Amino acid sequence: xxxxxxxxxxxxxxxxxxxxxxxxxxxxxxxxxxxxxxxxxxxxxxxxxxxxxxxxxxxxxxxxxxxxxxxxxxxxxxxxxxxxxxxxxxxxxxxxxxxxxxxxxxxxxxxxxxxxxxxxxxxxxxxxxxxxxxxxxxxxxxxxxxxxxxxxxxxxxxxxxxxxxxxxxxxxxxxxxxxxxxx
Numbered sequence: 295x296x297x298x299x300x301x302x303x304x305x306x307x308x309x310x311x312x313x314x315x316x317x318x319x320x321x322x323x324x325x326x327x328x329x330x331x332x333x334x335x336x337x338x339x340x341x342x343x344x345x346x347x348x349x350x351x352x353x354x355x356x357x358x359x360x361x362x363x364x365x366x367x368x369x370x371x372x373x374x375x376x377x378x379x380x381x382x383x384x385x386x387x388x389x390x391x392x393x394x395x396x397x398x399x400x401x402x403x404x405x406x407x408x409x410x411x412x413x414x415x416x417x418x419x420x421x422x423x424x425x426x427x428x429x430x431x432x433x434x435x436x437x438x439x440x441x442x443x444x445x446x447x448x449x450x451x452x453x454x455x456x457x458x459x460x461x462x463x464x465x466x467x468x469x470x471x472x473x474x475x476x477x
Contacts, residue, residue: 328438330382330389331396331403332431336424338378338404342371343423346408347416364409371405403430436466 322328346367354360379400383390390396407426411419440462449458 322434322438325435325438325442326389328434329431330386331399332434333389334375334378334382334396334400335403335407336427336431337382338371338375338400339407339427339430340424341378342374342404342408343411343419344416345374346370347419367408368405371408372401375401375404437463440466
């Protein structure tokens with residue numbers, strides 16, 4: 295339990311794969327929608343990661359089919375993400391204002407984060423997966439809040455849209471990287 299706090303801080307701020315690779319982010323229309331997408335991805339990743347680990351270690355590796363890891367991860371991530379979205383849509387419909395547009399994004403984000411999890415023991419995966427999901431949700435909300443703030447700002451035309459989003463992402467990456475010495 296003493297290693298839980300540094301792990302959480304490290305994943306949220308320092309070693310976040312979304313910041314490092316700027317993956318899986320598309321503009322969403324509101325912070326509430328970003329919360330819903332992040333929560334669905336975190337829930338899907340928390341369930342899919344242990345299932346993927348079990349399939350990989352007890353089926354694929356003993357059978358010598360390690361090359362099918364990407365396919366097996368996709369086959370696990372898709373239905374788990376769909377179930378996670380359905381559950382959250384029923385419980386919190388305001389997080390999902392339009393129907394059908396979030397599922398491909400949730401599946402893709404879950405799969406990308408699933409493939410970036412380090413190969414470790416099952417208990418470690420069960421702890422890391424929810425933390426990685428929360429880290430992804432945290433950054434999705436931060437990026438959406440930055441987009442909303444930048445949309446109302448007086449910026450030159452050449453910097454509006456994706457250019458300002460990338461500059462904001464770069465500055466956020468630098469800010470989080472500066473905290474690396476804390477752990």
